[in-house]
Amino acid sequence: MFYLWRGKYIGGKQMHQGDGSHLLRVLGVAFGIAVVVGGTIGQGILRTPGLVAAGVPDPALIIGLWLLGGFVSYVDAMSTVELASSIRRTGGPFAFVDAAFGPILGLAVGIADWLAGIGVCGFVSVVFGEYLHRLGIATSIPLGVLAALLVLAIGAIHLCGTKIGGLSQEVGSAIKAALFTILVGALCFAPRGVSVPSDIPPAAVTAGGIIVAIRGVFGTYSGWNSAAYFCEEVYNPKRDIARATFMGILAVTAIYVLVNLALLSVLSPAEMAGSNLVAADAAARVFGPRADMIVTAISLISLVTLLNAAVMIYPRILFALARTREIPHLAHVADNGTPRLSMLVTVAAGALLATIGIYEMLLAFSVSLLAATGVCVNAAAVVMRRRFPTLPRPYAMPFFPLPAIFAMVVNAALLVAFFVEDALTAAQALALLVVLTLGVFLATQRGRIARVTSEF
Numbered sequence: 001m002f003y004l005w006r007g008k009y010i011g012g013k014q015m016h017q018g019d020g021s022h023l024l025r026v027l028g029v030a031f032g033i034a035v036v037v038g039g040t041i042g043q044g045i046l047r048t049p050g051l052v053a054a055g056v057p058d059p060a061l062i063i064g065l066w067l068l069g070g071f072v073s074y075v076d077a078m079s080t081v082e083l084a085s086s087i088r089r090t091g092g093p094f095a096f097v098d099a100a101f102g103p104i105l106g107l108a109v110g111i112a113d114w115l116a117g118i119g120v121c122g123f124v125s126v127v128f129g130e131y132l133h134r135l136g137i138a139t140s141i142p143l144g145v146l147a148a149l150l151v152l153a154i155g156a157i158h159l160c161g162t163k164i165g166g167l168s169q170e171v172g173s174a175i176k177a178a179l180f181t182i183l184v185g186a187l188c189f190a191p192r193g194v195s196v197p198s199d200i201p202p203a204a205v206t207a208g209g210i211i212v213a214i215r216g217v218f219g220t221y222s223g224w225n226s227a228a229y230f231c232e233e234v235y236n237p238k239r240d241i242a243r244a245t246f247m248g249i250l251a252v253t254a255i256y257v258l259v260n261l262a263l264l265s266v267l268s269p270a271e272m273a274g275s276n277l278v279a280a281d282a283a284a285r286v287f288g289p290r291a292d293m294i295v296t297a298i299s300l301i302s303l304v305t306l307l308n309a310a311v312m313i314y315p316r317i318l319f320a321l322a323r324t325r326e327i328p329h330l331a332h333v334a335d336n337g338t339p340r341l342s343m344l345v346t347v348a349a350g351a352l353l354a355t356i357g358i359y360e361m362l363l364a365f366s367v368s369l370l371a372a373t374g375v376c377v378n379a380a381a382v383v384m385r386r387r388f389p390t391l392p393r394p395y396a397m398p399f400f401p402l403p404a405i406f407a408m409v410v411n412a413a414l415l416v417a418f419f420v421e422d423a424l425t426a427a428q429a430l431a432l433l434v435v436l437t438l439g440v441f442l443a444t445q446r447g448r449i450a451r452v453t454s455e456f
Contacts, residue, residue: 023090023232023319024162024337031166032227032234032244033251034173039226039309040252041176042302043127046279046295048216049263053272055213056205059264066260069217070253073224076374076407077245078397079381084228084241085395086384091320092229092313093377098324100380100387108437109376110321112369114346117314121307121350125150128303131296147354154304154311155347161336162233165312172305179298180255183279187262190286211417218414220256222370223306224249229313233337238394311347318342325444368418368426369433374411378404 052062080096089095093113098106125147133139138146158165227234227244234240259279263272266282275281279298283291319339322330334340381404384391397403419426 023316023333023339025233025235026163026337027166027230027234029234029240029243029247030170032230032240033248034166034170035226035230035309035312036224036244036248037177037251037255038169038173038305039313040221040223040248041180041255042124042223042306043299044220045180045256045259046299046302047277048220049260050272050275050278051216052213052260053269053278054274055209055211055216057269057273058205059269061205062260062264062269063257065213065217066256067253068214069221070249070256072218072407072410073221073249073253074246075403076378076410077224077249078403079378079407080225080228081242081245081395082381082393082397083377083384084231084245085238086391086393088231088237089320090229090232090316092225092317093373094317094320095231096380096384097373097376100383101376103324104437104441105376106324107321107441108433109373110317111436111440112373112433114314114317114321116370117310117317118346118349118353120310121151121314121346122147122353124303124307124310125350125354128300128307131300131303134296135293144355148351150304150307151311151347151351151354154308155343155351157308158312158315158343159338159340161334161338163337165308165338169305169308169312172301172308176301176305177251177255179301180259183283183294183298184258184262187282187286188265215414215417221252223309224252226309226313229316242395311343311350314350315339315342315346318346325440327444368415368429371411371415371418372430375408375415378408378411 049062052065056062056065080093083096083099087095087099089099091098091110094106094110097109126143128150129138129143129146132146133143141149157168224245227241227248231237231241234244263278263282266285267275267278271281272278277295280291280295283295285291287294316339319331319333319342322328322342330339330342330345332339332341381397382401385400
């Protein structure tokens with residue numbers, strides 16, 4: 001039993017331009033890789049290495065954990081890619097869980113994903129404003145106003161159409177990758193003064209430290225599923241989502257490992273562990289007083305491409321929710337392929353959060369919600385195989401169902417860890433999600449989609 005928009009499967013055919021109901025297939029593999037790289041690599045890789053080094057103060061273990069993060073992301077992606085290539089509906093996890101488990105759980109996942117997304121928009125834009133002020137730029141403009149203006153400016157770019165929005169992501173991600181490559185080369189090969197041995201004694205490796213380090217690594221890899229939100233907009237979703245996702249994860253893993261190797265070539269694990277911004281400290285060892293400006297500039301580019309990806313992704317969730325619940329205005333698509341009202345609502349919400357600071361609460365809530373979402377997606381891959389064995393799967397995960405079960409266990413362990421660390425916040429998050437889901441479900445029940453029994 002599937003819950004399809006107006007009883008019609010929309011994933012397998014070319015979308016038609018200009019009828020106000022379909023997204024446009026105008027994106028390719030290059031965009032998919034760009035949105036994975038741009039939606040994953042942000043400020044985290046410049047800060048998290050210090051947290052990881054504090055937890056596992058051994059160079060081999062540090063590199064091993066970053067490789068492990070890429071491996072787990074790759075395995076986790078098998079569930080998402082299989083679902084995306086077979087269901088081919090926009091909306092990411094919402095579309096997959098909705099197809100496997102029905103409208104209530106699907107709605108819950110969609111709401112959780114969208115709330116987390118606008119929280120990311122608010123947080124990233126505020127950090128961007130802080131870095132501008134750090135460079136002495138626009139210091140007369142209040143931080144909240146500056147952050148809101150950034151969200152609105154990026155939203156204006158995406159209102160110009162899917163092609164322009166996709167191109168902006170490709171260009172931004174290419175610049176980001178080039179900057180990180182230059183940083184790695186500079187840290188590894190630039191001449192520097194005589195290194196002074198650190199007098200900081202190495203810390204012991206503990207189970208608690210390893211757990212903290214693992215959580216930091218996996219948090220820095222979040223965003224690897226970004227291409228799956230555009231199943232109805234890539235030219236060939238049967239093939240392109242898989243290529244973009246796996247190639248994007250490999251690119252991100254390579255950048256993360258190279259950055260950490262470069263940092264370890266300049267700083268000891270003990271020195272990294274004592275730093276809140278390891279990249280700046282390493283750059284200071286090589287570039288001297290210019291280091292802060294260099295790292296801040298790289299951070300600005302990273303944040304802009306991350307926010308650009310978020311502003312493009314999260315309106316697709318709201319659009320998919322609105323289409324499934326028959327909210328026509330939010331589900332309307334402009335001739336240029338933009339779900340315009342969903343874009344405006346998402347951008348306005350992100351700008352508002354950037355101004356008033358509620359994003360901090362949403363981010364605290366979203367950690368446990370997103371872990372639960374990962375469990376649901378892995379379970380959806382197993383359920384869809386069992387319930388619809390004849391469904392065409394252009395990409396089928398190898399060794400089924402082991403990758404899905406492995407990823408489900410990892411996501412469930414992270415969810416348990418979040419509950420143990422802050423049970424009250426996690427419980428509040430789930431309670432809020434239940435209330436919002438039931439409220440939206442009941443409010444839209446009269447206009448909901450008729451259930452259609454169909455094989456894809």
